[in-house]
Amino acid sequence: MTLLRAEGVTLGYGRRPVVHDVSLDVTEGGVGLIGESGSGKTTLARAFLGLLTPMSGNIWYGDQTLEKADPRKFRRDVQPVFQAEALDPRMRIGRSVAEALPRAARSRVPELLRQVGLDPELAGRRPHELSGGQRQRVVIARALAVGPRLLILDEPTSALDVTVQAKILGLLESLDTERLLITHNLAVVERLCRTSYVLFAGRVVESGPTADLLAAPAHPYTRALRDAVPRLGGPPPEAGSAKGGGTEAAPAATGCAYRLRCPLAGPECERAPELRDVRGRRVACHRAEDVLPVT
Structure with missing residues (x-):
């Protein structure tokens, strides 16, 4: 099943296009966007989140373009997972996780922290009091708060050491949520994504089953x-x-x-x-x- 689809999408900043005529499907089993810095991965992810309007082409969410889709349903179904530095340093962990929840549901914060392997007692701490791996788990807990169908992950393990990376990857594998992964780390995409797209200079140069694509x-x-x-x-x-x-x-x-x-x-x-x-x-x-x- 296709959750999101780009159809002939060109994206840019001002009048300068940086992603050119890209078509791809975000399907079940995990999808990876692979490429070096400047290849257009994050720009494309921003378009999938509705943060950037295509210069041409369309982003489809189900049978509607993103512009016509119900924004509340879309925000429930599709959530970003940014790097841990995205946490507000002034905000306590519990409040940060609770931001996405209606007031009546904020009692779920301890449950969400447990779901990502954190002690609920950390809810009273601020980001600088946690390790890098703990902060990344908090970011994932925030994304899971609304019960999304799809997580869009932008280099979720890039600033973590190998041991912590392994724990975060294990957590992501255990979640009953689809994922679009933006990364330059081939080992990560091989583990988490059934299908991958390789971008160079804003264009898809190869796509297919991840195992086949990396093996040959x-x-x-x-x-x-x-x-x-x-x-x-x-x-x-x-x-x-x-x-x-x-x-x-x-x-x-x-x-x-x-x-x-x-x-x-x-x-x-x-x-x-x-x-x-x-x-x-x-x-x-x-x-x-x-x-x-x-x-």
Whole structure:
């Protein structure tokens, strides 16, 4: 079932577009948006939350565009989970969690804190008195207060150490709530998302089942992201290698945006590629078949 859908969405700030003609479905099983900083992930998430109006295209919520949907129902169904720094430092934890609840339901705060693995006694403390992992759990508790169907998570583990990350990921897996995850961490998206979309320079360059996409990328950029992840006992990643592609060049203004970095770029890449079906996923690359391993 599709919970949210972007259809030909272009987004920008002022007159400058930063996300170009993106279409994607937020479906059950978790959806990941993968890409480096500046790829358009957070901008797209803001549009899904109704915080940014598309320059063209539509965001659909069920069978209605977001502009025509009931805002109260939408806010109940779709909740953001920001990084822990989003907590008001002046506000006690209990009050912060209770903000989203009607007055009559504020007795649920201890229950919500227990749901995310926190001692209800922490309700009287302020954010600076909690650890980073505890603050992130508070942010999740706030989002869960209204019983959402979908959580939109923007780098929920980026500022946490590995042990705390594992606990937060375990918590997110245990929740009976769908998720749209914005991240550059491939291990996190592999664990939490059935489907993923890879963005480069505001465009979807590859999408498909997460396990397939990470095991055998069909776009040179996806492969570069995967190969840049250090592996225990393995050699360090080689930036700019022929295998993975570099990260130093800005996106090309014409043709394939990735061609100035791509180790496979050829004359055909001066023409912008269209998304096409290649072995069970969608890929915007003229040479996707050269990227995929031979089967």
